[in-house]
Amino acid sequence: MISVDAYRETVTELLGRAPVTTLPLADAAGLVLAEDVLAGVSLPPFDNSAMDGYAVRSADVAAVPVTLPVADDIPAGRVDVRPLEPGTAQRIMTGAPIPPGADAVVMVEDTDRGTEQVLISTAATAGDHVRRTGEDVTQGTVALYAGTVLGHSQLGLASAVGLAELKVYRPLSVLVVSTGTELVEAPKPLRHGQIYESNSVMLAAALRELGCRVAVVRSVVDDVEEFRKIIEPKLADADLLVTSGGVSAGAYEVVKDALTGQGVQFRKVAIQPGGPQGCGRWNGVPVVTLPGNPVSVLVSFEAFLRPALLSAMGHTVLDRRRVRARLTEAMTSPGGRRQFRRGYYTPTEGQVTGVVGPRGGPGSHLLAAFTQANCLIVLPEEVTEAAEGSEVDVLLL
Ligand code: AMP
Ligand code: MG
Numbered sequence: 001m002i003s004v005d006a007y008r009e010t011v012t013e014l015l016g017r018a019p020v021t022t023l024p025l026a027d028a029a030g031l032v033l034a035e036d037v038l039a040g041v042s043l044p045p046f047d048n049s050a051m052d053g054y055a056v057r058s059a060d061v062a063a064v065p066v067t068l069p070v071a072d073d074i075p076a077g078r079v080d081v082r083p084l085e086p087g088t089a090q091r092i093m094t095g096a097p098i099p100p101g102a103d104a105v106v107m108v109e110d111t112d113r114g115t116e117q118v119l120i121s122t123a124a125t126a127g128d129h130v131r132r133t134g135e136d137v138t139q140g141t142v143a144l145y146a147g148t149v150l151g152h153s154q155l156g157l158a159s160a161v162g163l164a165e166l167k168v169y170r171p172l173s174v175l176v177v178s179t180g181t182e183l184v185e186a187p188k189p190l191r192h193g194q195i196y197e198s199n200s201v202m203l204a205a206a207l208r209e210l211g212c213r214v215a216v217v218r219s220v221v222d223d224v225e226e227f228r229k230i231i232e233p234k235l236a237d238a239d240l241l242v243t244s245g246g247v248s249a250g251a252y253e254v255v256k257d258a259l260t261g262q263g264v265q266f267r268k269v270a271i272q273p274g275g276p277q278g279c280g281r282w283n284g285v286p287v288v289t290l291p292g293n294p295v296s297v298l299v300s301f302e303a304f305l306r307p308a309l310l311s312a313m314g315h316t317v318l319d320r321r322r323v324r325a326r327l328t329e330a331m332t333s334p335g336g337r338r339q340f341r342r343g344y345y346t347p348t349e350g351q352v353t354g355v356v357g358p359r360g361g362p363g364s365h366l367l368a369a370f371t372q373a374n375c376l377i378v379l380p381e382e383v384t385e386a387a388e389g390s391e392v393d394v395l396l397l
Contacts, residue, residue, distance in 0.1 A: 054068075086101075181221045206301050
């Protein structure tokens, strides 16, 4: 048996690092920036008003109340602003450029809202309600560093400094294949002995959440020739093939039978659930073969595929957030394997350690319990019994 950590390392090495590509901002969400982004403009690009109001010289409104003629109107977007003459005001909107000569904005609430002349009731000092050029970002400096995960705020900033495209680590294209003669696609009716296929839907969703592109072959029967005939021609378009089912110790193990001796190595990992695993290359394309039980699929994804894919796509944070929690009930675990149990974690107000209880038993077919879980409880290899109230590691999903 190979350890969880060693196998994770093997899968991570297999996937390597994706090449860099240039994508429009809208397609870069969730991906990792591959080079520093320099600001092409300052933010704000010009001094502008933080309020709807009146641009003034602060000296003209030091003593209030005072009435000033309104010399001009400056909506946002106006590009031909005229200088402010002493003893006058210009009506100005939020985001509009401050006219040369003005040094403050009086907000509309402190005036009579006049359009010919305006009565100002509150004194202003220089700089009031003025957003200065470069206050947020200075032109020519680094706005976003290589390695940044492109979430909403980062994509917003890239847009704001004038970029339409970004260099990112290319999202991997993953071919997901479910195997099993028993598998049926809804809404076809089930015959006794058949089940609805679910692994490909789960894997596709989990992969897309990481930013991967996904193609799916919903179900292939347990026939080696059939498997090769359907999947081999599709490999050319994939950066990675992920299969489920057909890798354990029985007969009719289609994935194992088709790929043994083709560059894929099958082994037992010291993990529960999800022990039977395989990985390698088929026609040069990386392959990760997962067991068939739905919970094994999800746990294998968390333990091996997720960190390896994140690493391949340039991420540096590869792990789920890990916290300590007290068990609300006793649990057992097979010695010599790291057990991942589905659990529900509740933080304890004002304390570092929360509480966690299992959702469902250890069975790798108990998918409904997984849907009620918000974490995986980690019971290490040396643990066979964990008492109620003892502290365990929890991975927050
Ligand atoms: P296997 O690893 O092929 O022996 O499958 C183990 C168990 O998982 C069996 O009970 C299968 O019916 C079930 N299983 C395999 N693939 C799927 C799938 N795609 N969707 C739902 N259940 C599956
Ligand atoms: Mg099977």
